[in-house]
Amino acid sequence: MNRTYVTNQVSEIQTTLPSAIWHYVPAKDNPADCASRRVSALGFSSFSLYWNGPKWLPNSDDRPSSPFEPPDSSVDMEERVKVNLVVFKKNHWYLFHPYSSLGRLLRITALCFRFYNAMTHISKITSPYTTASELHQAHLSLIRHEQHRAFPEEIAVSKEKDDVSKRSRLLKFNPFGDGELLRVGGRLKHYLLSFNEKHPLLLPSDCILTKIVIEDCHRRCLHVAHNHENLPPTKWALGRVIKLHHGRDGLIRVVKLKTQRGTVTRPLLKFCLLPRATSDPKEVTSEIV
Template sequence: MVCSKTKIAPIKRLSIPRLELTAVLLLTRLIKNTLRALKLEDGSVTCWADSSVTLTWITAHPARWKDFVHNRVSAIHELLPNGTWRFVPGKDNPADCASRGLTPEHLSRHELWWKGPNWLSRSKSYWPSLGFTPAQDVDLEERPGTAMIAVTRQLLYWELLDRYSNLTKLLRITALCLQQAWFACEIEIISRNEQLPKSNPLVRLTPFLDQEGLLRVGGRLHNAHIDTESKHPFILPRGSLLNKLLVDDAHKRMLHGGTQITLAFIRRTYWIVGGRAPVRKHS
């Protein structure tokens, strides 16, 4: 025995595993000072502890544990970077003699205290190689796990590109699909010759389906002596990006000429490509 040290448990109550970890930190500091005094700082050191929980903490990365354990494990690793930690059964651990207390009479003839366990003076092949697995009900004070989930989005391919070789027809079909996507419920009800619920915002437009299956504005204008597009304009959703692009394009082409000029240009230009001017927008 070169040196030993004991310490009274703090007044603040700590769990048994925390007290054992504190004792191991005390041992690490004692070993560090002893190695410095004997000028053996470059040598390897084997350290022993009879606490499976403490050894689990020490042999894992400090970041895995909560602050109390993290700080002490980090200090142990820093003080003894070359230290090897092994498990010793409690009956062979001389440290228990000091922690439990010995009278001077018992201490003078205590073989374990003065000489250590019998196997310690023999080759390492005789040293105990017991594993250390803490009980399942022991709180290891792990930090809450952080899960990182990476989601990859598959690029959706526009299948309509493979079906049509004509741009005009492609745009027309695209407009048809977009309207049916926005007004699927209304189109289904009207196609069954049923009335839309009074709460539906399209009721006031008296909508009907034309020969292409697109929604148009109904009402008394069908008797007016004007073109069909003016009497029964298409009903396009306000939230559709396609509609926004069409209106914005027409507005720029007409040099910001105002609403009526823009709408006239849309009727004349996008009738063929299927954009169909949003003369009345559903809000």
């Protein structure tokens, strides 16, 4: 222990209680430390130091001297300032960590909301299974939670119908508020696509939920770039027919396509015609390009 610190503490005690008489007691002779010296219950009954005190206690001449020098009155007392520091760390939601599957995460979240709604009498449980609506609401709730964690300023601005700051990392996405959610804006609003395709929801890149969503997409696609059986036709890769394969009966069942990543051979059932808008936006025809 710092000798200066001990000296200052002793000086403060003697100043506070000037009429008291203080003497030095070595640690080995301190009866207050008996409990921390691994003394058994049987040996404690005959432990002389605890019951009788140090051997030098009856004779003041044998009292040990202090190894510390007397306090110097010219030395300023040490000033100790107590500072309370509170550290708040924004961690990811604990619910994301135990589950690596998006489907399981959505089911657990939906069951949590179902239990809360039942306890607060918001809704009644009508089925033992989670419904598509409950899973959809659970998905939106998880996205909303991560957006509020990662983009609090952008969400506050979107509620006021103002533009995001030029220093925002979402500026290039031209985000806009959809209730309490942030979506991608831009010129896609003029395309013949669904609302979710034109304005996808935003998620931060460092989010565990983002990683889970991407991994779920890879699983559904079987981790193969040209396999689109689990995606809707509008999400398939674009290609151009370069060769027709006739069968023995003269019918065409297989074609060769040229895509951005090379040429592939596909049966007719695994490619679709591109939609082409006519003069009437509500009427859509298709053609091969």
